[in-house]
Amino acid sequence: MxxxxxxxxxxxxxxxxxxxxxxxxxxxxxxxxxLMSPYHFxxxxxxxxxxTPNEFVIKLRIEKAKQLLITENFSVSEVCERVGYLSLGSxxxxxxxxxxxxxxxxxxTLWKLSSEPFRYPSQVIPACYAFxxxxxxxx
Amino acid sequence: MIKSIAxxxxxxxxxxxxLDFYKNKLEFEVGDDMTxxxxxxxxxxxxxxxxxxxxxxAEPQEGPMFTKEAAIKxxxxxxxxxxxxxVFETDDCQQTYDELVAKGVEFIQPPTEQLYGVEAMGKDDSxxxxxxxxxxx
Numbered sequence: 001m002x003x004x005x006x007x008x009x010x011x012x013x014x015x016x017x018x019x020x021x022x023x024x025x026x027x028x029x030x031x032x033x034x035l036m037s038p039y040h041f042x043x044x045x046x047x048x049x050x051x052t053p054n055e056f057v058i059k060l061r062i063e064k065a066k067q068l069l070i071t072e073n074f075s076v077s078e079v080c081e082r083v084g085y086l087s088l089g090s091x092x093x094x095x096x097x098x099x100x101x102x103x104x105x106x107x108x109t110l111w112k113l114s115s116e117p118f119r120y121p122s123q124v125i126p127a128c129y130a131f132x133x134x135x136x137x138x139x
Numbered sequence: 140m141i142k143s144i145a146x147x148x149x150x151x152x153x154x155x156x157x158l159d160f161y162k163n164k165l166e167f168e169v170g171d172d173m174t175x176x177x178x179x180x181x182x183x184x185x186x187x188x189x190x191x192x193x194x195x196x197a198e199p200q201e202g203p204m205f206t207k208e209a210a211i212k213x214x215x216x217x218x219x220x221x222x223x224x225x226v227f228e229t230d231d232c233q234q235t236y237d238e239l240v241a242k243g244v245e246f247i248q249p250p251t252e253q254l255y256g257v258e259a260m261g262k263d264d265s266x267x268x269x270x271x272x273x274x275x276x
Contacts (some may be wrong), residue, residue: 001231001235003231004149004229004230004231004234005234007188007230009168011187014187017183019167033181049188049190050186050188050190052164067173070173071174073253085232093273110264114176115177116177116178117174119174119175119176120173120174120176120181121175121176122176122177122179124173124174124175124181125171125175125179125181126146129179129181129195129197130175131203132203132204133177133179133202133203133204134175134176134177134179134202134203135202135203
């Protein structure tokens with residue numbers, strides 16, 4: 001029961017981050033939801049989820065940015081702001097590091113591949129699903 | 140050499156309802172939720188501490204993979220509980236069972252001692268069964 005309760009408390013902190021990742025908040029704020037000290041929370045988070053709280057925030061923001069770049073017509077600057085970054089340069093560097101392409105190139109590449117505006121191309125999902133559900137030929 | 144399993148398919152009757160079940164009742168996280176060209180919704184979920192293994196929640200629909208008749212048959216089989224989502228692991232079967240029951244999750248077997256630990260059996264919102272297992276020492 002103790003292990004289960006500890007996991008539940010940790011999940012509360014993770015849920016807090018997932019609910020607030022677009023805003024500015026501190027590690028202390030997140031740790032409070034887990035009833036842990038910031039240090040203990042950070043260590044337990046890494047042990048349990050394989051990433052630090054900060055890495056989790058970055059992952060969520062980058063995923064949101066990818067979604068906005070493909071499904072909306074916001075400028076890259078607007079996307080940067082909407083996912084919680086003040087510096088376009090920092091955002092673009094982070095995006096490039098995690099995605100492998102700068103934001104503009106990512107959008108341009110996927111938009112070019114997709115046959116429908118503001119929809120992901122089938123190439124972003126495993127080919128077996130594209131083949132079976134969308135009748136996309138295997139290259 | 141295959142090093143791991145990345146995605147496992149679970150057929151569901153309604154992706155919105157399934158998402159609500161796995162996210163809000165089982166407290167899984169959403170991996171991907173995106174609409175692909177052609178209208179296919181790529182929807183994946185995973186237990187918070189296991190992002191490397193994701194369940195694909197897909198609806199059997201008429202299309203390249205299924206004829207209309209096949210899709211209807213599969214949907215009917217799902218409703219009858221012919222398919223399973225697999226085995227989910229917990230540190231405390233009784234506690235997790237109590238929490239899930241309180242959230243309205245339907246169980247077909249309460250926590251029961253087995254050779255390998257304690258196990259309960261439940262169903263997702265579509266009718267797919269799953270085991271909830273607390274491994275024995």
